[in-house]
Amino acid sequence: MLAGVLILSGALAYLREPPWLASLESGFGAWEKDFEGVPYRWTSGRASFFVPADAAAVRIPLRSEVATPVSPAVVSVTVDDRLAEQLKVTDGRWQDCRVRLPPARSRRLRRIDLHVTRTYGGTNGLQVREIEVIRATVPGS
Amino acid sequence: MSSLSTRIVQISAVLLAAGYIGVYATGRASAPIRSDGFSYYVYLPSWFIFGDPTLAAVAHDCCGGEFPEYTAIVRWPGTRQWVNAHPIGVAIMQAPVFLAAHGLTKWSNLSADGFTLYYQHAAGLSGLIWTVAGLWVLRGLLRRHFIEGVTAATLLVVLFGTSLFHYATYDSTYSHAYSFFLFSAFLDVTERWHRHPSRGLSILVGLAGGLIVLTRHTNVLFLLVFALYGVTGRSSLGATIERFRTHWRELAVVFVSATAVVAPQLAIYYQATGHALVSPYGALGFDFGAPRLFGVLFSVQKGVFFWSPLLLLGVVGLAMARQTVRPFLLPVAVFLVVNTYLIASWWDWQFGGSYGHRGFVDSLPIFALGIATVFEWSARQPVRRAVTALAAGVLVALSIFQMLQYWNGVIPISDTTWGQYRAAFLRFR
Numbered sequence A: 001m002l003a004g005v006l007i008l009s010g011a012l013a014y015l016r017e018p019p020w021l022a023s024l025e026s027g028f029g030a031w032e033k034d035f036e037g038v039p040y041r042w043t044s045g046r047a048s049f050f051v052p053a054d055a056a057a058v059r060i061p062l063r064s065e066v067a068t069p070v071s072p073a074v075v076s077v078t079v080d081d082r083l084a085e086q087l088k089v090t091d092g093r094w095q096d097c098r099v100r101l102p103p104a105r106s107r108r109l110r111r112i113d114l115h116v117t118r119t120y121g122g123t124n125g126l127q128v129r130e131i132e133v134i135r136a137t138v139p140g141s
Numbered sequence B: 001m002s003s004l005s006t007r008i009v010q011i012s013a014v015l016l017a018a019g020y021i022g023v024y025a026t027g028r029a030s031a032p033i034r035s036d037g038f039s040y041y042v043y044l045p046s047w048f049i050f051g052d053p054t055l056a057a058v059a060h061d062c063c064g065g066e067f068p069e070y071t072a073i074v075r076w077p078g079t080r081q082w083v084n085a086h087p088i089g090v091a092i093m094q095a096p097v098f099l100a101a102h103g104l105t106k107w108s109n110l111s112a113d114g115f116t117l118y119y120q121h122a123a124g125l126s127g128l129i130w131t132v133a134g135l136w137v138l139r140g141l142l143r144r145h146f147i148e149g150v151t152a153a154t155l156l157v158v159l160f161g162t163s164l165f166h167y168a169t170y171d172s173t174y175s176h177a178y179s180f181f182l183f184s185a186f187l188d189v190t191e192r193w194h195r196h197p198s199r200g201l202s203i204l205v206g207l208a209g210g211l212i213v214l215t216r217h218t219n220v221l222f223l224l225v226f227a228l229y230g231v232t233g234r235s236s237l238g239a240t241i242e243r244f245r246t247h248w249r250e251l252a253v254v255f256v257s258a259t260a261v262v263a264p265q266l267a268i269y270y271q272a273t274g275h276a277l278v279s280p281y282g283a284l285g286f287d288f289g290a291p292r293l294f295g296v297l298f299s300v301q302k303g304v305f306f307w308s309p310l311l312l313l314g315v316v317g318l319a320m321a322r323q324t325v326r327p328f329l330l331p332v333a334v335f336l337v338v339n340t341y342l343i344a345s346w347w348d349w350q351f352g353g354s355y356g357h358r359g360f361v362d363s364l365p366i367f368a369l370g371i372a373t374v375f376e377w378s379a380r381q382p383v384r385r386a387v388t389a390l391a392a393g394v395l396v397a398l399s400i401f402q403m404l405q406y407w408n409g410v411i412p413i414s415d416t417t418w419g420q421y422r423a424a425f426l427r428f429r
Helices: A002-016 A019-023 B004-025 B036-041 B043-049 B056-063 B089-108 B117-143 B148-160 B164-169 B176-195 B199-215 B217-228 B234-246 B248-273 B293-298 B311-320 B326-345 B358-379 B382-407 B418-424
Strands: A026-033 A039-052 A055-064 A073-079 A082-089 A095-100 A109-116 A126-128 A132-135 B073-075 B082-084
Touching (some): A002 B089, A019 A039, A039 B056, A055 A082, A055 A109, A073 A095, A082 A095, A109 A126, B004 B117, B004 B164, B043 B089, B082 B248, B089 B117, B089 B176, B089 B199, B117 B164, B117 B176, B117 B358, B148 B164, B148 B358, B164 B176, B164 B358, B164 B382, B176 B199, B176 B217, B176 B326, B176 B358, B199 B217, B199 B248, B217 B326, B293 B326, B311 B358, B326 B358, B358 B382
Antiparallel strands (some): A026 A039, A039 A126, A055 A095, A055 A126, A055 A132, A073 A082, A073 A109, B073 B082
């Protein structure tokens, strides 16, 4: 009984923020290349990834293939479930979504979620190029 | 010291876990919640995360407001509400592990959207867990009729000589692992109820029967096993009717508990369509005038006896059954015949992509009774026993090998031709 409680406690402590969490993503497809040869990935209606807690901002180059001025797609970006940025996409051009990260709390990683209101066939949401994580500038460095 | 059949179930659990890890660690399968598994599971995030029985909120969150076509979740004409072709039974049985995964997801700060890592493998492992539970219940049922060795050998053959292992690991979010458990449980409690009817057993019969209907609607036919158990002729039919009449209170408990289990599904259909009884598949349906009986039984495409020839032993065994499992004989024979006709009449008689014919995985506990009967018969004579053991061993090995071929993409997921089968025979690549 005691051994069971100890094992469960240890497992929960480990799973609070395991080392592999930093590279964990969900809702992203495989990398492809557009006609300019630039790599991108599809998201589904929702996608999430983690960034280090000391990041100051992220830059997410994205576009929607289904958004039009009449039927725009709304992209919401949340940081640890708090809305940080909302973007209305009205055409298929690439655009940067810049998100400033609020100060970190106790965790070493922040979770960023992308949500889009329109998809193609229920599966393909946004096309997203390489996401840039911008670190906080350390004074004197 | 645990018995041989108990150890077989324990070893099976370990091998299933190893198989599951192998499937996903080597990238042979994509995330568990996929294809039909998505539709069976999607109720859980809808109920527990979005508090929405209509599926609209989860459609908005996961999929931009529209479910993908492969899910068979469609907007009902007239009401525009979402109707899921796959009922709620699997989700109900996945709920305990889903809630554990939800807690762990919050704890680890993963996205609590119902589809991230822990949800995926909770859904995947749930099918595996219910398969082990099904083997355990089946073991108890078999042990009431057969010796340890026969029970143990039957469990091994059912798990490794058919596509059950595949549906407990690779495609464990489909309904078949759940139905395997429920059929085992229903056979078990039906027999116990008819021997000693009680209030507790009545609730269990109703619960198992209701969940069978909720997991796969056409399996409502399997409830015949309870109604016709013990009927072997006119006199035994009278005895069965008399038993029901004597124990009408227990029978009422069975009916009430089964109705209580099924009621939420009827409420969901009513809310979405304005009718409690609907065909959620819409225009897709049965062609009873042109059943593909040879196809579902013997064809290289998906024939159940072609891909799991050991199940022929089950048929032979049921025909041989005398005292031991005879009370089951008439109801399971009626079920197997009618169910085979139904499967063969379905517009997609191959049931899409699958290893073997997945429509028969649910019925494996029935075949197990027949297989055990043959094993018991062969165990009485050394030469028979050796021949049966050798044949069963070879066919189990072939089944495992062909399952690995399927996982490697060597065998097509459907419409396999004789030429493709011959070209791939005993080849890994």
